[in-house]
Amino acid sequence: MDDFAIYLDGVTKRFGPVTAVERMDLGIARGEFFSLLGPSGCGKTTTLRMIAGFEEPSEGAIFLDGTDVAKLPPFRRNVNTVFQSYALFPHLNVEKNVAFGLKRKKLARHEIKRRVTDALRLVELEERRQYKPSQLSGGMQQRVALARALVNLPSVLLLDEPLGALDLKLRRQMQLELKHIHKDVGITFIYVTHDQEEALTMSDRIAVMNAGRVEQVGVPEDLYEHPATRFVAGFIGTSNFIEGSLERDGDHGLMNLGEGQRVLVPAAAGGSAGGPVELAVRPEKIRLYEVGQEVPEGLCLLRGKVRDVVYLGMTTQYTIEVPVLSRQFTVLEQNVEAASDQTLWVPGEETQLAWHPSHNRVLPAEGSAGAQEEDAA
């Protein structure tokens, strides 16, 4: 517990009948860029507000640098927040906004001045120090909010969708800047977002949340390549889901998709033999072969018919009807050749879908008892 900057131990938060956060266990290492990712209303802000001290957990304990902070008011916690709405003081200019926290720490005047100048230099707003927040653009206000929090050198910085109000281009730019700043200052960042792309590009680790629970914690590649639950497989990127049951065949896992279709699955696949499970396959892992064309040995193979073609520039997205399973597959193909060379499939064409069994992800079926036990392990 002492090795973590923040440790949540079975934290639950209820608002009357609503459970916003449910039995959350989470350890965040020092200096980590950690993201809370999840759809709207899943409890991200509530989690952050409990760490900051604005809400008291209904159950569980929060450890900050190894000490239980449950009883500490926000102004006694060594954490600072960048609010989604920035919450800059409208009656103070940029400089005084940034100096606000330092003044309460009773630092010497010149020390305050020096640190404020450093912080403003970090966010490139030195020459705006006399401006009132209302005289700044949204991006500048965001940077002031960041400087105001960072200047206190908290042990943890909490950021609640700090880029939510910015346009896409500015967002991208600020994502990079935030990454740089994080590297420079070495402070633990907890970053809340509902944008999976943002979380994947910025984070060291991500906790994917759904309906108040943590579904999975992991590094970005891990969450994408090895989702633990159906929710994660569907929320981060997209997946083709096929229900079936799990069988064992010696060292191999074997999944019965029904209609006599069986596919090999990694041996360590979750779920017990005979139980209902779901198979998830990423669209870009599937390759399309012409009917009759020889398919390499050992691939999972299905026959299908092209339904829909969407040209996306870098890739082409196909919707393919697979009659044996009576469901549709989404397949993404790289446009290696120019589209004008007629390499695209056209709707109505018969095709074969093939993918390597190592790309098969077996997930506990949605709603089954196993689903919840998975992430606790």
Added chain:
Amino acid sequence: MTSLESPAAPPQSSAIAIEKPGLLSRLVGRLRGHPFAAANLLLLPTMAWLVLFLMLPLLVILVYSFGSRGTYGDVVLGFSFANYVKAFSPLWLPTILRSFGFAALATILCLAMGYPLAYFIALHGGRKKSVYLILVMLPFWTSYLIRTYSWIVILRSQGVVNTVLQSLHIIDDPLNILNTPYSVILGLTYGFLPFMTLPLYASLERLDKSLIEASWDLGANRFWTLLKVTIPLSLPGIIAGTLLTFIPAVGDFVTPDLLGGPDTQMIGNVIQSQFLSARDWSYGSALSFSLMAILLVSIYLYVRRMGSEDLV
């Protein structure tokens, strides 16, 4: 406190700005140049109302104030400054000072009670907010006169306060509260408290609650947050509330009349007696206008100071 404004500093925007061009000239300017001049027609009824019922009586008083008293208490129009010379004579100085003093004390007491009250309703009122607000306004449902009378019942020697204190043996002889400066200040405070509370409530209600959280987040405890964030941001409400309390309190004559004694006369009593018992309307008008002038100057100085002062 001094501010470190550099010459390159951007224009300051303050909560209450004193407009440079007069209100009227701006209005006229708008009426002329506005592409949707028709929309301004909607202002006409309001303007007419103001001119008729606000400006006209003032004009009458202004005209009267330069006249003199006729033999039968009628007004003889004329143009003499005699009434104003009399109005500013040292004779009334103690009364004016007393009026300002009483009103200022009542305003401070109203602020001291109204601010916590408004703060509680605005930030912790929850679903009962409107109930609390109605309770604040409840006294308005009976007349000011009757409410002030009831204070006599409460404060007199055989009144509620003294009876209770005596029966509890806290005091032996009845306290002499009625007909003293205390009872007048108390009456003024009681009477104008809602005028203070409501504008305070309005500005605290508008206050972005996340600013208070931001202040806590940055290490400011409740006291510093109140001092550095909540109070500065509710300054427009404080200014409005103090003005709405102070101005009518200075000119009030009902409270000192009913709750006061011979040595608590306020300027409102003097003006009232000129109009009613002395029947010198011209002199009364001049006194009114003088009071208005003094008030206007003090308000101007007050607002300018509060509005531009860097409280942080």
